[in-house]
Structures are given as structure tokens and as C-alpha cells.
Amino acid sequence: MKAIQPQFNLVNDPWIPVVYDDATRAVVSLRESFEQASHIVAIVTDNPLQKAVLYRLFEAIWMRAYEMEQIDVAPSECYALWQEFWDLGEFDLEIINAYLNKYEAKFELFDSKTPFYQVPDLEYVGKKAYDGVETMILDVPKGTGLFSLRNPETLEGLDFAEAARQLLTIMAYDTAGIKSPVEGFSAINKGKAFAPQGVPSVGWLGNIGSVWAEGSNLFETIMLNWVISNPLTSELSESTYDRAPWELDTPPEHDLVVRDGFRGMVDALTVQSRRIRLVCNEAGTQVIGLVICYGDIIRPAYTQIAEMHTSWRVSKPKKGEGNAPVVMPRTFEAGKALWRSLGPLLVADSENSARPGVLRWLDRLFDEIPELREKHLLQTIGIIAQGMTYGTQSSVFEASYDDSLELSSEMLRSGGDIIGRVLDVVAATEQSVKDLGTFAFRLEVASGADSDSKNRRTDTRMQIAEEAYAALDGVFRERLAQYRSDDDALAYCKSWKDEIHRLLLRLAQDYLDQSPTQSFSFHEENGRRVDAGQAMLTLKYRLKENLGSLSEHSIPTEGEEDAPTQ
Numbered sequence: 001m002k003a004i005q006p007q008f009n010l011v012n013d014p015w016i017p018v019v020y021d022d023a024t025r026a027v028v029s030l031r032e033s034f035e036q037a038s039h040i041v042a043i044v045t046d047n048p049l050q051k052a053v054l055y056r057l058f059e060a061i062w063m064r065a066y067e068m069e070q071i072d073v074a075p076s077e078c079y080a081l082w083q084e085f086w087d088l089g090e091f092d093l094e095i096i097n098a099y100l101n102k103y104e105a106k107f108e109l110f111d112s113k114t115p116f117y118q119v120p121d122l123e124y125v126g127k128k129a130y131d132g133v134e135t136m137i138l139d140v141p142k143g144t145g146l147f148s149l150r151n152p153e154t155l156e157g158l159d160f161a162e163a164a165r166q167l168l169t170i171m172a173y174d175t176a177g178i179k180s181p182v183e184g185f186s187a188i189n190k191g192k193a194f195a196p197q198g199v200p201s202v203g204w205l206g207n208i209g210s211v212w213a214e215g216s217n218l219f220e221t222i223m224l225n226w227v228i229s230n231p232l233t234s235e236l237s238e239s240t241y242d243r244a245p246w247e248l249d250t251p252p253e254h255d256l257v258v259r260d261g262f263r264g265m266v267d268a269l270t271v272q273s274r275r276i277r278l279v280c281n282e283a284g285t286q287v288i289g290l291v292i293c294y295g296d297i298i299r300p301a302y303t304q305i306a307e308m309h310t311s312w313r314v315s316k317p318k319k320g321e322g323n324a325p326v327v328m329p330r331t332f333e334a335g336k337a338l339w340r341s342l343g344p345l346l347v348a349d350s351e352n353s354a355r356p357g358v359l360r361w362l363d364r365l366f367d368e369i370p371e372l373r374e375k376h377l378l379q380t381i382g383i384i385a386q387g388m389t390y391g392t393q394s395s396v397f398e399a400s401y402d403d404s405l406e407l408s409s410e411m412l413r414s415g416g417d418i419i420g421r422v423l424d425v426v427a428a429t430e431q432s433v434k435d436l437g438t439f440a441f442r443l444e445v446a447s448g449a450d451s452d453s454k455n456r457r458t459d460t461r462m463q464i465a466e467e468a469y470a471a472l473d474g475v476f477r478e479r480l481a482q483y484r485s486d487d488d489a490l491a492y493c494k495s496w497k498d499e500i501h502r503l504l505l506r507l508a509q510d511y512l513d514q515s516p517t518q519s520f521s522f523h524e525e526n527g528r529r530v531d532a533g534q535a536m537l538t539l540k541y542r543l544k545e546n547l548g549s550l551s552e553h554s555i556p557t558e559g560e561e562d563a564p565t566q
Contacts, residue, residue, distance in 0.1 A: 010108075408482065
């Protein structure tokens, strides 16, 4: 029986699950996504990390569609141009459809010559035909399947819509390590394909902590992330050499390519980190596997000119690589709330700013178009942060990162008094939570626990920190969103600190109330007084040092102003 050639076109066939502003749900095509963007309020897939992956595709399409119009604009006029499109409230469908119509055939998922995001004749070396579809799904790990959302043994195939989403996802986040070699791959050793030495070789999004601005609908989100003028160079983002892969005449070669950077923003948004070919069943109804190997491997250092959606860090050079510091993408720490990592997102006090390019762009945009804030059009901006951490030499997925918050647009403006004060609140809170953990451990010691047990001390502090940050989470998210331009930054943050102060005191009192009777008895250990009362007194003193005295309107707490006995 001859295998049936399947057909699925991402421009016209539905594959993106969305929610509309009336709370109804649907699965839409790329064309429908742009046509209905002003009414689409959410993208809802099984894997939250697909949101940033899809945003990158939408953004690349819009950027190239606009550039194909060849609108002549000077860098100084880009803000007015942006506002012109923004004021429409929806995409100019003539621009979108002209572009999608031109490249419609390149979005065929199973085209025999140029399948979307694939290499058509990719084959493994040897007898192996293909890997199962579990290979391309991040929630189905290899091995035991521990913590898996789906059982790899019962996962026989994917419908074309999910296969399209998973194709984009594995392209972005695939692990490194040893792989099966494909025909035409040069770095084969003992029948295995190895990653290039000295270069991070996970999918590109695995190298960065993705940061995106979100509006109230898909149109606003794509527009807010449309960086027309590069904030680092003040030049227009378009480039003669910056093209999306579907615009090229031929698919990429089979072999991997190590590159020192990107050709431009579109190249960064659509980089082909892997060589992939999807495999269908004979009936042409499901994707049952794939062939996958290394593709374009990007050296991440100094890619901030093109990659707009991550913050940056300056690291020391490796031995033998000179003395100049190296600018590298910053990733997120799994389990750590985004509000605890605000510094790299907000600080913009030098040319070597760690801020993501898209937030630097929005900073300038708000300065050039003040009515965006003054008319309350964008008092708050949604910020989403996503990423992946890997284990065992980046060969396995370890933990994903997905967090978001609403941020007052005033906090995106460099030089504003509020930014430094907000970061001070975060730092004071971090120290206060550590002090709360120390207090809890002292209560345990007062109850008879071994004061020299480092493991117990660490475990207690980690447990208390987890509980405290969970209790503080709502406070920070509300405060970060509610600040307005007419608020006094000093008074706002003082009130904020008072709220944190009172909350931590309540948690401390709860721990105290749960302590056994013997913890309140005076005794000495290692020459120091140890009892619950003294522990509480010391904590109150530390909170006052970190967060300041509670304001007069705050409810006084007994012993609040006392200093600890040395």
C-alpha cells in the first residue's frame, strides 16, 4: 500500500488553541490569528512554554510582512509609525494577507521539497528509521517517565495540529548530548552525533530566559514587542540579510552549523536549532515519529543586538579567552518568582544595561508617545517570563519556568525614582525572609533541637522561605501593578514595606503560637540565651533594620521597638 501524502498548511488550517474576549475557545490558523487578533485574549496549549514559541512566530511574520511593504521611514519617525499602526486597533489585513499569500506554500507541514521548519530528505545513518513522537514532547521524558504528564508507551501518534506546535517547541528547547547521526552530518564518532565542544547546544530558547510584554489581546502583544528601532544601535531593525527560513528558496543543509551570532531580529526569532523531519503513518492521518539532529548552533555571547527577549549578564571570560568580560543571556531560576528577579528587567542606568531589548524599546516608546500612559491606555504591561533548565550536561530536561506579572508602565521608564526603591523593597524582603527562617530555627533549638545541625538549619530556612514567599506573592503582584505616575515613590514604597513588615510579624507569631511550652523556658546553649521570647525580640529588631519602623497608623506590636539582648 502506497503511503498517502498528507496535507496541512499552517496559514489556513487550525492548529493554535485560543480564548476570545467573550470567553469562548477555538483552534485557529495563522491567518485567523492575525484577522482576529484584537479579540484573542489568550493562547492556551498543553505546554505553557509554547506561548513564547508562538509569539516568536507571530512577531517574525508581522515584522517581515511590514518590511515587505518597503515603507520608507527614518529612525526618528519609527515611533510615529508605530503609533499609526497601534491606533488602528487591529492589523492591516492587506499587509498580512499579501505576505501570507506570497509564502503560503512554505507553511505546508508535509511539503515534499520545503516542509515548514524541516529538512525534507533527512534520514538517520544506519537501520534506524525514526524516533517516536515522545521524543518531541517536553512532558514525556525518556527513561522511566517519572513525573510525566503522558505515558510514552501509549503515545502512538499526534494529530497534525499538535505536531505543528510540538515541532516549534522541540526546535526551541531540545536537549543537547549524544544524538543519532543523520546522513550528511560531519561530527560522527563511533556511530553517534556529538554536540560541538565549548558551545551551549540546547535549542536556542534553552539558552535564554524569555521575556515578553503582553497586552490585553494578541494584537497589542505583537505590537508591544514590535521593536522597529534597535534600542542598542538606534538603527531600524530591518536588514537586507535578515530573513525568515520560509522565505529561503531551499531548506538548510543536513549538517550542523556553528554561528557567532544572528543576521538580525527575525533570524533570532526563527533560528533553526535542529534539523528535523516529521514522519507520518501510511494512512496520512497522524505524525508517528521524527528524525532529529543538530542544526544551527548559536554562540550566545554578545547576541543582544538581535535577541530582544532576554536580559543579560556580564560574566568572566573562560581561561585562554582573553580578559574582556563576556555578555551572556540570563536564564531564570526554577521556583523563584519573577518579582524576585526584577533587577535585570528594570535597571537601565548604563549602556551595558542588562535589560531585555524589548523593555528598553518600550521605555523609549513611552517617552516618545506619552499619551500611551497619560490617556490610561497602557497603565500596566503584562510581563511573561519562560525558560528551561537542564540536567546531566544539558542532555535531559530538569525544570521549566513560567511566570507572569502585571507591571506598572512607570516601572519601565529608566531614571524614574520608583525603580531603585522597588529594588530596595525586594532586597529588604529577601533579607527579612532569611531572618524569619533564622527565627524559626531558633524556636526549634529552644524546643530542644540540635543547634549544630547544619542540615536541619538549612531545611528549616528553606521551608520557612517557601511559606513566606507564598504569603508575600500577592502583595508584590498588586503593588507592582498599582503604582501610578502621580504616586509619591517614597511614600508608596514605605507603605509597601509596612505591609510586608506586618505580614512577616504575623507569620512569626503563628510559628510562636505553635511552639511547645519548653521553648519559652530560659536556658543557655553554647554560652548564649536561647528561648522563644528572645528569638522573637531579635526578629523584630532585624525586621526594623531591614524594613524600617512601622508607620504610626500601623497596629503596634508588643516589643516591636526593643533591641535584642547581646
